[in-house]
Structure formats: C-alpha cells, structure tokens
Amino acid sequence: MRIATWNVNSLKVRMGRVEEWLTYAQPDVCCLQETKLSDAAFPHMAFSALGYESAHHGSGQWNGVAILSRVGLDNVVEGFSEGLEADEDTRLLTATCGGVVVSSVYVPNGRALDAPHFQYKLSWFKRLRDHLDRVADPDRLVAVCGDFNVAPEDRDVWDPAAFVGSTHVSVEERDALASLEEWGLEDAFRRRYQEDRLYTYWDYRAGDFHEHRGMRIDLILVSKPLADTVTWAIVDRNARKGKLPSDHAPLLIDVATGV
C-alpha cells in the first residue's frame, strides 16, 4: 500500500496539479492539507472519477483536511474524538483505510514563540495525542500524516542558525512531536534516509526552492507494526516545480500490509 501526504495550499488552485500527480504517483491513500474549501465545495466526484473515495473536513477559506483512498474509507472521524474539545478550525480527519488507521493533520503554525497561537499549537498537539488514545492503538497499523509545522531536528532545516528564536524548531515543539513518538509512532521517512538537506517545504519567496532553503515539516508518523513494513519512501520534489506549485512537496511511503 502506498500512503502519501501533501499540503496543497488551496485545492481550488491546485486541483489540476493534484489530479495529474495522483495519476502518476498512484497513492492508495492520500492525505491532503490546506484545502481551504468548505465541505460543500470539495470535489468528491472528480476524485471518484480517478478511483478514490474521499472524506473532507473543512469550513472554507482556511485550513481544511482530506483523505482520499482506493482501499476503503471507513470509520471517518472529523476533528478530535468525541469528548475532546472540538477541532473548530478543521485541522484533523481520521479514517480507516485498508486496515490502517489514517489521520490527515494540519498542525497550527504557531506564528511566534510569544504569540497566543504558539500555546494553541502546543495544546493542539496534546489534544492530538488524546485523540489517538481514543481512536487508535499503537500496537496496530496507524499512520498519522500531514503538515506538523515542526522540523524534528536541526538537520531538517536549511540553516539552524537562521531559526534561532523561531517557531518550528523550539524545544517545546520538538517535545510535542516526541510525545507522539512516545505514544508509539515513528518518523517513516527517517527510517529510510539519514541525509540532511532533504526537505518538504520551501517558502515561495526569494527563490528559496531553487536555493535549497527548505524545511522538513511534512511527516508520516507510523506505529511500530507499520514501520516494520516500510519498503520505500520519497519526497516528490518534481511536484514543487513547474506551473502553480504548492509550497509543499508530497511525501510518499510504501508499506507491505498485504492490502
């Protein structure tokens, strides 16, 4: 089974690129973030024509997450599990696809270390862990995919010195990510690659993509039983090139689950 995640930065603008990409990348499950669409505007039919069932959680304008699947799409949970504070800005969607509990997540950016949004980001991470406690089991097949807005280590940013005092690299954010790993998740990409300078996001400004000034903030976190089946992983940098690209590239992994 091939699992992908892609922050598309407006599905309305990106739909052509996404359709083209699905036809050549052939993911079985694809998590999307920042659709910036309402549920009513989500193009279920267009994805159906490509062979995908789809679920979407969005309120329009900002955020919005989706899961596409051609191996089944069941037990859909919009936002956080019942009993937890609601996911008011539509950043989380969970479903079971081909025996794997899959979440599409768009973690809040945080804006600045001293901003209220930064505390919100940390509390959002805590809620995500509580959510996983309720809807998933680390001893089974779980993949939490998306834009985490955290670079796990210094080698995941183009110049650590440039990020001192910034969000995405702070101890608190990395601890929040580590808490998910303590729950029983592992960074699937890092199981395959140890090199630095491997990124998933490049700012549109200042020619950052062409100058290799990027960050690795899009992750697929997998439970141990699933991690043991990972056979392949890649960031598709080609999808960041050309006309009307997202500022993120898709991340893909192959897992041997038998589906």
Next chain:
DNA sequence: ATGGTCGAGTATCGA
C-alpha cells in the same frame, strides 16, 4: 533571513 511570493478575498493578513 525578511523584503522578495503566494492565496485568501478585494485591504490586508497569514504562511
């Protein structure tokens, strides 16, 4: 290393 760019919506704000 924010200023450069995008996409929201149509003046700025957010990333």
